[in-house]
Amino acid sequence: MTVPDLGTDRLRLRGLHAADTEAVVRVFADPAMSRYFEADFSDPDQCRASIARRLTYTGPDGTGHWVIERDGTVIGLAHLRPSAELPGDLMEIGYFLDRAHGGQGLATEAAAALLRHGFTALGLPAVWALIHESNVASQNLARRLGFTDVGGGEHYGAPHRVFVALPGTAGQWHHVEVWVPDLARAEASFGWLLGELGWREHQRWPGGVSWKLGTGYLVVEQSPALTGDHHDRCAPGLNHLALHAGPADRLDALVTAARDHGWRALFEDRYPHAGGADHYAAYLENADGFEVELVAESPRVTRPG
Structure with missing residues (x-):
């Protein structure tokens, strides 16, 4: 398990270590730091004891517990980890800053860095925060970061508000357009595969069709402006598309069925680890030479610390 360093203009967030114990104890020495905790x-x-529990965390890579440093001094603690309170495997954020450093926007800066990490590096679909009903300052901070209050309930032994943040669209792909030599062949192969993966037809016109999943869509078009009649994935340009395929058994089933829908397997003798021992994937090519890589989910350990 790795907890990456995260930097901001004024802060460094780094993984919590046993050597940080006394520095964190000093941060929480002020009784006001505990006013919203059961302990x-x-x-x-x-x-x-709380720090020791955090140090036993064995959750997914890229998640866990960070200390917040300013100019080399520990001034707070933060986490991004599977929630022990919410159902399923939802990721929960938490941030605690020494009150002596309050009023300078540092808690917002640290929380924003964790949120960016969750959405950009980890690709999380959502980040959750549980904030005590009376902790108005933290609730306002969450709203400034784009969290939405979606309800309340009894959590951590006291009434809490439940907040959720969703990733924005800035910087994400809008669409990819692939020019093909034969629209019918492309639709037969891509249409089947994308449909199996949950995409749905988005647009259709005489020379093309698109499929959409989430905010982005994929276009295949037989354009009258084509200057060639074949695709070479080894030439400059598009080499392949890579798509999540779900659990490994689902990928196996797709690979078997793909043969009847215009796809052939590449690197079949090394399936499913042609991309490496820790990468469970299939590489398929259709009749026009377009390659798609299908990547299976990696098993995740989700033990909150």
Whole structure:
């Protein structure tokens, strides 16, 4: 499990280590830091026990617990991990800053860095926050970061508001357009495969068709402006498209069925690890030489610490 360093203009967020214990104890020495907790972390023994629990975390790579540093000094603690309170495998964010450093926007800066990491590096579909009903300042911070209050409930032994943030669209792909020599052949192969993966037809016109999943869509078009009649994936330009395919058994079934829908397997003798021992994937090519890589989900360990 790796917890990456995250940098901002004024802060460094790095993985929590046992050597940070006493620095974190000092951060929580102020009793006001514990006013929204069930436990009193101004008690050094309770604080050390909490840190020890965090140090046992074994969740997915890229998630876990960070200390917040400013100019080399630990001034807070943060986490991004599967929630112990919400159902399923939902990712929950938390941030705690020494009150001596409050009022400078540092908590917002640290939380924003974790949120960017969750959406850009980890590709999370959502990030959740549970904030005590009385913690108005933290609720306002969450709203500034784009979180939406979606309800309330009893969590961590007290009433909490439930907030969720969703990734924005800026920087994400809008659409990809692929020019093909024969629209019917392309539709037969791409249309079947994308339909199996949950895409739905989006637009259709005499020379093309598109399929959409989420906010982005894929176009295949037999354009009258084509200057060639074949695709060479080894020439400059598009080499292949790579798509998530779900669990490994689902990928196996797709590979078997693909043969009846205009696809042939590449690197078949090395399936499913042609891309490496830790990469479960299939490489398919259709009749016009377009390649698609289908990548299976990796099993995830989701044990909150």
